[in-house]
Amino acid sequence: MAEPVPAAVPNATDSNGTEVLNAxxxxxxxxxxxxxxxxxxxxxxxxxxxxxxxxxxxxxKSKELGDGGYDSGFRNSADAPETITSRDAARFPIIASCTLFGLYLFFKVFSQEYINLLLSVYFFVLGVLALSHTMSPAMARIFPESFPNKQYQLLFTQGSGESKEEIVNYEFDTKNLVCLVLSSVVGVWYLLKKHWIANNVFGLAFALNGVELLHLNNVSTGCILLGGLFIYDVFWVFGTNVMVTVAKSFEAPIKLVFPQDLLEKGLEASNFAMLGLGDIVIPGIFIALLLRFDVSLKKNSRTYFYSSFLAYIFGLGLTIFVMHTFKHAQPALLYLVPACVGFPVVVALCKGELTEMFRYEESSEEAEPKEESSEPEKKKDQ
Incomplete structure (x- = not known):
């Protein structure tokens, strides 16, 4: 599963309204x-x-070409998607709740300044790597073919002989190094200034990497995950002040921000509206699953992807509307989850593909090549 701190991301979102009201x-x-x-x-x-x-x-597609093995489909395991199973989805709200409450206790007991310093360094490293990975495909197209692109490998092993075990095996090239340097410049800018633009650059990179690399194995798992986080979001926003306290104290690029006083103060504006990354990534990985389902149908249409994408826009707009109407912080997943799940289900019912949608299983597709490869062996045995 994901790192402990990102697990609490959905909750950091929902202090948005309170932050705006305080401002x-x-x-x-x-x-x-x-x-x-x-x-x-x-x-x-x-x-x-x-x-x-x-x-x-x-x-x-890269994973399928690699016969289900990450190392054969990707140069590095960090570039490979991580599949979320139904068991992971059921445990995720519990892990997120424990992480959130743990952060709340940390901020109550220890100095906020030192905690945020450690978090800044932690997210600096993660942000540089995430931004570098995000930039790599675009940079590969920008560089001319004549560019001297040398290959490198960072290998760290333990033991010797037959007992030798790989701890780190990372392959990269000159283009990756350029991306890493550019990302480090943004990282230093964020670390020194905590400017909202640098925060957003890292936040967008985190969100894009999350949607790209976190894969739900089927629609049922997506419903379990979204349903659990729906309850989690509502409880921590309406039931306690834990989420609001953590979000106020937490200085990290786990949210997107945009100043409401930009027209008056320019880039030095300081009164922000906010949206947590959890409200982007959690619905986003479900929407990405529906796009892969569209592709599996081989009908040259993206009906389920576009319906869920429009549902997300509707849910996010409704969140903002309700927040300003009632002048109170709103758990965005309260509106996003029913919209993102409900719209595609209605579309599937209308098209008569509801059963097919819930039967779609990515993990079973990965096993098919292995089954085929075993047939010649059976014939040899006979």
């Missing part, structure tokens, strides 16, 4: 500034879902 006590945003801020957040949320879903299809 407006000192600053009253203009209608233009508010519209610009929330419109920008919606656009930024859609970008990693759309492009991450497209890249997840490429990941899935």
């Amino acid at each position: 407006t006590a000192k600053f009253v945003a203009t209608p233009e500034g508010t519209a610009l801020a929330y419109g920008s957040l919606v656009v930024m949320a859609l970008l990693p879902i759309f492009f991450g879903a497209l890249r997840s299809v490429t990941c899935s």
Whole structure:
């Protein structure tokens, strides 16, 4: 499963409304500034879902070509998708809750300054790697064919002889190094200034990588995951002040931000509207699954992908509307989960493909090549 801190990401989202309300006590945003801020957040949320879903299809095809083995389909295990099973999905809300409450206790007991310093270094490393991975395909197209692209390998082993075990085996090239250097520049900018643009660059990279590399194995698993996080989100936002406290104290690129006073103060604006990465990645991996289901149908249509994508826009817009109507923080998954699950289910019912949609299983497809390869062996035995 994912790292412990990203598991709490869905919850960091839902302090959005409270953060905005606290800010407006000192600053009253203009209608233009508010519209610009929330419109920008919606656009930024859609970008990693759309492009991450497209890249997840490429990941899935690469995995199939490698006979289900990550090492044969990808140069490095970090580039391989991680499949979320139904058991993982059922445990995820519990792990996220424990992580969130643990952070809450940490901020209550220890100095907020030192915790955020450690988190900044941690997310600096993760952010540089995530941004570098995000940039790699584009940079590969930019560089001319004449570019001297040398290959490198970072190998770290334990033991010797037959007992030798690989600890790290990472292959990269000159283009990857260029991406790493450019990403490090953004990382240093974020580490020193904590500027909102640097925060968003890292946040978008995290979100895109999450949608691309976290794969649900079937629609039922997606429903379990979204259903569990639906309850989790509602409880921690409406039931306690834990999420709000952590989100106020947590300084890390786990949310997208956009200033409501940009028109007045320019790039130095400081009154932000916010959207947590969890509200992008969690629905995003479900939408990416539906795109891969569309591809498996081989009908040259993307009906389920576009229906769920439009559902996400509707759910996010409804979240913003309710938050401003009632002037209270809203758990975004309260609106996003029913929309992202309900819209495609209705479409499947109308097309008579509901059973086919729920029977779609990515893990079974990976096993097919192995079954075929075993047939010649049976014939030899006979």
